[in-house]
Amino acid sequence: MDRSPHPGRFLVLEGIEGSGKTTQMERLDAALRAAGHPVCNTREPGGTALGERLRGLLLDPDLPGMCAEAELLLMFAARAQHLSEVIRPALQAGEWVLSDRFTDASFAYQGAGRGLGSGRVAELETWLQGALRPDLVILLDIEPEAGLERAVQRGRRDRIEREAVDFFERARDAYRERAAGAPDRYLVVDGASDPDTVAERILAGVRERLPLHALEG
Numbered sequence: 362m363d364r365s366p367h368p369g370r371f372l373v374l375e376g377i378e379g380s381g382k383t384t385q386m387e388r389l390d391a392a393l394r395a396a397g398h399p400v401c402n403t404r405e406p407g408g409t410a411l412g413e414r415l416r417g418l419l420l421d422p423d424l425p426g427m428c429a430e431a432e433l434l435l436m437f438a439a440r441a442q443h444l445s446e447v448i449r450p451a452l453q454a455g456e457w458v459l460s461d462r463f464t465d466a467s468f469a470y471q472g473a474g475r476g477l478g479s480g481r482v483a484e485l486e487t488w489l490q491g492a493l494r495p496d497l498v499i500l501l502d503i504e505p506e507a508g509l510e511r512a513v514q515r516g517r518r519d520r521i522e523r524e525a526v527d528f529f530e531r532a533r534d535a536y537r538e539r540a541a542g543a544p545d546r547y548l549v550v551d552g553a554s555d556p557d558t559v560a561e562r563i564l565a566g567v568r569e570r571l572p573l574h575a576l577e578g
Contacts, residue, residue: 369452370571371493373463375536376501377529378522379508380552381559385501386461388560389567393457401451404461406439409446415439420519427520429475436467437485444489464490465498465539470521473535474528497570499563500540501552505529508552545570 372389374382386402393400406416415435418424440463451458464486472482505526512522540547548566550559 367452368455370457371495373460373495373498375465377508377533379511380501380503384556399456401456401458408443411442412439422520433471469532469535474532498547500549503552
C-alpha cells in the first residue's frame with residue numbers, strides 16, 4: 362500500500378482506555394527509529410501548546426458538565442492546531458508521524474459514545490483535513506471491562522475514564538465497525554494479549570501494509 366500524497370507516513374494508534382496504546386507507541390517508535398526512520402511522536406488531544414491546554418480542559422474531572430457538542434468542537438480545535446503545527450509539516454518533511462489517537466477517536470467517543478452520530482464528525486473531518494487520512498490505523502481492541510480495570514490501576518481517573526461501561530462499549534463498537542469497513546487501512550490487534558505479543562503483531566502488520574524494507578530481518 363503506497364497512496365500517501367506526502368513524503369512521510371502517518372500511523373495512528375487507537376483504542377479505548379486501557380488498551381495499551383502508550384506502551385505500544387513507545388515500542389513502535391523505538392522500532393522505527395532503530396530502522397533509521399525519522400519519527401514525529403505525538404498525541405491527541407495535545408501535541409501543541411494549545412492542544413495540551415485544551416487536553417487539560419477535556420480531561421479535567423472537575424468539568425463533568427461539558428456538553429457533547431462542546432467536547433467535539435474542542436477536540437477538533439486541538440486537532441486543527443495539531444495538523445497545522447505538527448502533522449502536516451512533519452509529513453511534508455518526510456517524517457513518520459506516529460500519533461496516539463486521531464479522528465477515529467472522535468467518531469468513536471463523540472460520535473458513538475456521546476451519541477452525536479458520525480455525520481457531524483465526518484463534516485468536521487472533511488472541512489479540516491481535506492483528503493488527509495492516516496496511512497494506517499492500528500486499533501488495539503479490548504473488552505471495556507478489562508480496559509477500565511487497567512485504567513483504574515493507573516490511579517486517579519480523568520473525566521473520560523469516569524464514564525460508564527456502556528459508553529466505552531459504544532466507542533469500541535464504532536472503532537470495530539470503522540475497521541471492518543476499510544480493512545486495508547486498519548490493523549486490528551488484540552490489546553488484551555501480553556505487551557510483547559502485541560508489539561510483535563503490530564510490527565508484523567506494519568511491515569505487511571507499508572514499505573518498511575529497512576525493518577525486514
